[in-house]
Amino acid sequence: MSPIENLTRELGKLPGVGAKTSLRLAYHLVKGPRDNLRRLASALELVADRVHPCPACGNYCDAELCPVCGDPSRDREVICVVEEAYEVGAIERAGRYRGLFHVLGGRLSPLDGIGPDELAIDALVQRLDTAGGRVKEVILATNASVEGEATAVYLEGVLRAYPVRVTRLARGIPVGSDLEYIDGTTIAEALDGRREM
Amino acid sequence: MSPIENLTRELGKLPGVGAKTSLRLAYHLVKGPRDNLRRLASALELVADRVHPCPACGNYCDAELCPVCGDPSRDREVICVVEEAYEVGAIERAGRYRGLFHVLGGRLSPLDGIGPDELAIDALVQRLDTAGGRVKEVILATNASVEGEATAVYLEGVLRAYPVRVTRLARGIPVGSDLEYIDGTTIAEALDGRREM
Numbered sequence: 118m119s120p121i122e123n124l125t126r127e128l129g130k131l132p133g134v135g136a137k138t139s140l141r142l143a144y145h146l147v148k149g150p151r152d153n154l155r156r157l158a159s160a161l162e163l164v165a166d167r168v169h170p171c172p173a174c175g176n177y178c179d180a181e182l183c184p185v186c187g188d189p190s191r192d193r194e195v196i197c198v199v200e201e202a203y204e205v206g207a208i209e210r211a212g213r214y215r216g217l218f219h220v221l222g223g224r225l226s227p228l229d230g231i232g233p234d235e236l237a238i239d240a241l242v243q244r245l246d247t248a249g250g251r252v253k254e255v256i257l258a259t260n261a262s263v264e265g266e267a268t269a270v271y272l273e274g275v276l277r278a279y280p281v282r283v284t285r286l287a288r289g290i291p292v293g294s295d296l297e298y299i300d301g302t303t304i305a306e307a308l309d310g311r312r313e314m
Numbered sequence: 315m316s317p318i319e320n321l322t323r324e325l326g327k328l329p330g331v332g333a334k335t336s337l338r339l340a341y342h343l344v345k346g347p348r349d350n351l352r353r354l355a356s357a358l359e360l361v362a363d364r365v366h367p368c369p370a371c372g373n374y375c376d377a378e379l380c381p382v383c384g385d386p387s388r389d390r391e392v393i394c395v396v397e398e399a400y401e402v403g404a405i406e407r408a409g410r411y412r413g414l415f416h417v418l419g420g421r422l423s424p425l426d427g428i429g430p431d432e433l434a435i436d437a438l439v440q441r442l443d444t445a446g447g448r449v450k451e452v453i454l455a456t457n458a459s460v461e462g463e464a465t466a467v468y469l470e471g472v473l474r475a476y477p478v479r480v481t482r483l484a485r486g487i488p489v490g491s492d493l494e495y496i497d498g499t500t501i502a503e504a505l506d507g508r509r510e511m
Contacts, residue, residue, distance in 0.1 A: 120360040120376050127357040130350065132342050133335070144400040145329050146358070147365055147374050148419075153327065154362035160324040161355035163317040164340075165348045177344050179317050203341040 121147060170202075173244070175220035175237050177202050185209070185218055192216045194253040198241065198272065200224045200260060208258065216256075219244065224264040225271055236268070238275060245279050254282040261288065318344060370441070372417035372434050373402050382406070382415055389413045391450040395438065395469065397421045397457060405455065413453075416441065421461040422468055433465070435472060442476050451479040458485065 118126070121143055129139035146154050170176070171183035178184065185191055185205070195216030199205060202220050221236040245252055257272055259265035269285055276283045288306035290299055299307075315323070318340055326336035343351050367373070368380035375381065382388055382402070392413030396402055399417050418433040442449055454469055456462035466482055473480045485503035487496055496504075 120357070120364050121374060124357040124361050127354040130354075131339055133338075138330070140400055140403070141330075142328055143361075144374075144398065147361055147399070151362045154358045157324040157327075158355040158358035158362070160317070160321040161343070161351045161358070164321050164344055165351035165355070167317050168344055177318060177341075184316075201341065202344070203337055206337070 170220075174218045175202070175222060175240065176205050176218055183218075190215075193248075193251060195256065196241070196244065196252055196254070197256040197258050199258050200265060200268070204258065216254075219255075221259070221268070224259060224262075225268045226264045233271065238272065241272075242275065242279075245276075245281065250280060252281055254284060257283065257285045261286075367399075367417075371415045372419060372437065373399050373415055380415075387412075390445075390448060392453065393438070393441065393449055393451070394453040394455050396455050397462060397465070401455070413451075416452075418456070418465070421456060421459075422465045423461045430468065435469065438469075439472065439476075442473075442478065447477060449478055451481060454480065454482045458483075 124146070125139045125143040128134055128142050129136060131139075134142070146157070167179040168177050169179075171178045171186055173182055173186040176183040176185065180187060192215045196219050197208060197214060197216055198219045198221060199208065200221050200223060202222075205218050205220065208214050208218075219237065219241050221238065221241075223231050223236055225231060225233065225236070241255075245255075255272075255276055257269040259268045259272075273283050287310055288303065289310055290296065290303065290307050296304070321343070322336045322340040325331055325339050326333060328336075331339070343354070364376040365374050366376075368375045368383055370379055370383040373380040373382065377384060389412045393416050394405060394411060394413055395416045395418060396405065397418050397420060399419075402415050402417065405411050405415075416434070416438050418435065418438075420428050420433055422428060422430065422433070438452075442452075452469075452473055454466040456465045456469075470480050484507055485500065486507055487493065487500065487504050493501070
C-alpha cells in the first residue's frame with residue numbers, strides 16, 4: 118500500500134467519511150504544505166499522549182482533573198449528567214451553569230448492547246456516596262431522544278434512593294425558531310411547561 | 315489551548331469539515347482506542363516524509379518515479395492530461411488506458427488567479443520537446459466543467475505547434491443512467507458524437 122492509500126484508509130475510518138471523501142481529504146493534505154500534515158499528526162499524537170478521562174466526572178482532560186472539577190469556584194452541590202463528553206462543552210458555552218458534570222459515556226440502548234453497566238452510572242452513585250449528602254441536585258441532561266429519555270428515567274429510578282433533587286432540562290420551543298416548524302410533541306411539552314411572564 | 319481543542323482546530327482545516335464536524339471527529343478519535351489516533355498520525359507523517367510529485371508527470375508518488383511512469387510496459391506514445399493527481403486513479407481504475415499521464419495541478423480559473431503559469435503546462439511542453447516526436451497523442455482529460463473546457467481549449471492552442479494528435483474524452487450519456495435525467499447539453503453532445511452500432 119502506498120503512503121497515500123494508507124492515509125486514505127485511515128481517514129476512511131472517521132465517522133461520516135466514505136471512500137470518496139477520504140480520497141479527497143488525502144489528496145487535499147498531500148497537495149497542501151507538509152507543515153499542515155505534520156501539525157495534524159502532532160495534534161493527534163498530543164491527544165493520544167495526554168488526554169484521559171477526568172477521574173472525577175469522566176470528561177476528557179489533560180491535567181489531573183478536568184477544568185471544571187479542578188475549578189474551586191464551581192458549585193459542588195449540583196451535578197449535571199450528560200451522555201457524552203462533548204456535551205459538556207455545549208453546556209459550558211451557554212454560560213449559565215456553575216455546577217459540576219458527570220459524563221455517562223453513552224445512553225441506554227439495548228439494541229446496541231448498551232445497558233446500565235456500560236455507562237458510568239456506578240461512578241455517579243459512588244460520587245453521591247463519597248460526597249455524603251453534599252450534592253443537593255442532579256440535573257439529567259441526557260438528550261431529548263428516545264434513548265436519552267429512557268436513560269433519564271432509569272437514572273431517576275437509581276437516584277430515588279438518594280436525598281437529592283433530580284431534575285431534567287426543560288422542554289420547549291428553541292429560542293429563535295418559528296412555531297410553524299416545531300413538531301406537535303414539542304409544542305405540547307411547551308404548553309405543559311408554560312411559565313408566568 | 316487543550317489538546318482536544320488543538321486537534322479540533324487542525325481537523326477544522328480539512329475541506330468540508332466545519333466547526334461541528336471537527337468537534338465530532340475529535341471526540342470520536344478521543345473516545346476510540348489510542349492506536350487509532352497513532353495510526354492516523356503516522357499515516358500523515360508517512361505522507362509528509364515520503365510523498366512527492368513524480369518528476370516526470372506530476373502525479374504523487376513515494377518512489378523515484380510514479381508507478382505509471384516507472385512501468386516499462388506503458389505506452390509512451392500517449393499522454394493523458396488531467397487536472398488533479400487523484401484523477402489519475404479514476405482513469406487507472408477504469409482499466410482501459412495504457413499510456414502515461416500529465417498532472418496539471420489545477421484548471422485555468424482567472425477569477426481564482428489561476429492562469430497558465432500556475433499549471434504544469436510548461437512541463438508538458440518540455441516533455442514533448444524531450445520526447446522528440448515520440449509522443450503521438452495527447453488526450454485532454456480535463457473536467458467537463460467550464461474551467462476544464464477552457465483549459466482544454468487553451469492546451470489545444472499550445473499543442474497545435476507540435477506534431478501530435480490532440481484528443482478530448484468523449485461526451486455522452488454516462489453508462490447506467492436514464493435519459494430522462496440527463497441535461498439537454500449532454501444529450502446534444504451525445505447526438506453529435508453518435509457512433510455506428
